[in-house]
Amino acid sequence: xxxxxxxxxxxxxxxxxxxxxxxxxxxxxxxxxxxxxxxxxxxxxxxxxxxxxxxxxxxxxxxxxxxxxxxxxxx
Amino acid sequence: xxxxxxxxxxxxxxxxxxxxxxxxxxxxxxxxxxxxxxxxxxxxxxxxxxxxxxxxxxxxxxxxxxxxxxxxxxxxxxxxxxxxxxxxxxxxxxxxxxxxxxxxxxxxxxxxxxxxxxxxxxxxxxxxxxxxxxxxxxxxxxxxxxxxxxxxxxxxxxxxxxxxxxxxxxxxxxxxxxxxxxxxxxxxxxxxxxxxxxxxxxxxxxxxxxxxxxxxxxxxxxxxxxxxxxxxxxxxxxxxxxxxxxxxxxxxxxxxxxx
Numbered sequence: 001x002x003x004x005x006x007x008x009x010x011x012x013x014x015x016x017x018x019x020x021x022x023x024x025x026x027x028x029x030x031x032x033x034x035x036x037x038x039x040x041x042x043x044x045x046x047x048x049x050x051x052x053x054x055x056x057x058x059x060x061x062x063x064x065x066x067x068x069x070x071x072x073x074x075x
Numbered sequence: 076x077x078x079x080x081x082x083x084x085x086x087x088x089x090x091x092x093x094x095x096x097x098x099x100x101x102x103x104x105x106x107x108x109x110x111x112x113x114x115x116x117x118x119x120x121x122x123x124x125x126x127x128x129x130x131x132x133x134x135x136x137x138x139x140x141x142x143x144x145x146x147x148x149x150x151x152x153x154x155x156x157x158x159x160x161x162x163x164x165x166x167x168x169x170x171x172x173x174x175x176x177x178x179x180x181x182x183x184x185x186x187x188x189x190x191x192x193x194x195x196x197x198x199x200x201x202x203x204x205x206x207x208x209x210x211x212x213x214x215x216x217x218x219x220x221x222x223x224x225x226x227x228x229x230x231x232x233x234x235x236x237x238x239x240x241x242x243x244x245x246x247x248x249x250x251x252x253x254x255x256x257x258x259x260x261x262x263x264x265x266x267x268x269x270x271x272x273x274x275x276x277x278x279x280x281x282x283x284x285x286x287x288x289x290x291x292x293x294x295x296x297x298x299x300x301x302x303x304x305x306x307x308x309x310x311x312x313x314x315x316x317x318x319x320x321x322x323x324x325x326x327x328x329x330x331x332x333x334x
Binding site: 037062 | 091094097098101102105116119120121124
């Protein structure tokens with residue numbers, strides 16, 4: 001949360017990826033995208049760019065979960 | 076006892092569907108809330124983040140440091156400010172020159188003309204003559220009007236060379252030009268007295284006072300000078316108006332030639 005408030009999105013990204021890999025339902029990842037948009041959302045940019053954090057977080061969440069399922073099923 | 080084989084694939088698909096539904100619902104709710112109340116989430120999260128940002132600002136701005144450190148820093152900044160003031164004075168020359176050039180170029184944007192450097196001026200050159208660093212190579216011609224700044228004509232080109240040109244100032248001794256004096260634009264003939272000084276004869280009935288503008292009749296909206304003194308003789312039907320150039324020709328560094 002501190003990293004998110006300070007705008008250190010790359011640290012947040014790494015932590016979220018680790019969390020999504022370790023925990024079954026890591027919804028905090030999507031919430032972090034929402035928080036990022038709320039704090040640093042570029043209001044001047046219209047359209048989907050306002051939700052870039054939320055969209056990125058959701059896509060990453062889906063990708064990580066699908067990858068996790070595929071890899072763990074093979075194991 | 077009967078044994079049932081558990082259908083793993085159907086359970087797996089159900090879990091994926093449930094997860095997908097949950098995520099979809101969350102996303103839809105978030106988008107809906109942001110669409111209906113666009114400031115709801117930012118106000119909440121900024122209220123949470125504000126104390127952290129405030130602490131960071133305090134640390135960065137030195138509010139958490141000791142009084143002794145602040146006093147030392149204050150002295151150090153004061154010393155730097157003194158140095159900056161000294162440097163500022165030393166570059167004032169360049170600032171003035173830059174502003175002078177900018178004002179001249181501003182005129183160039185509206186009229187056809189060219190900027191020239193005054194390479195020689197009185198008293199090095201003959202009185203009331205200056206030399207410019209451009210000539211026929213820049214298309215100058217005889218009788219082109221020369222300005223000292225935006226609306227202050229000072230003379231005209233008298234001789235053109237390949238890379239230089241000579242300007243005879245309006246104030247040169249014996250030169251005479253038609254001017255308009257005062258609010259009523261009283262026509263008169265200005266006679267150069269040398270050294271940037273002029274005189275003109277006007278009827279005593281003309282309403283001219285000190286400080287009235289003097290402009291050149293042939294140049295539109297060009298300030299020539301302002302009336303410095305009026306000499307009247309009761310025995311004469313005329314009065315003599317004295318005026319001088321608003322530009323100090325002895326400090327002239329740049330000139331503008333209107334083509």
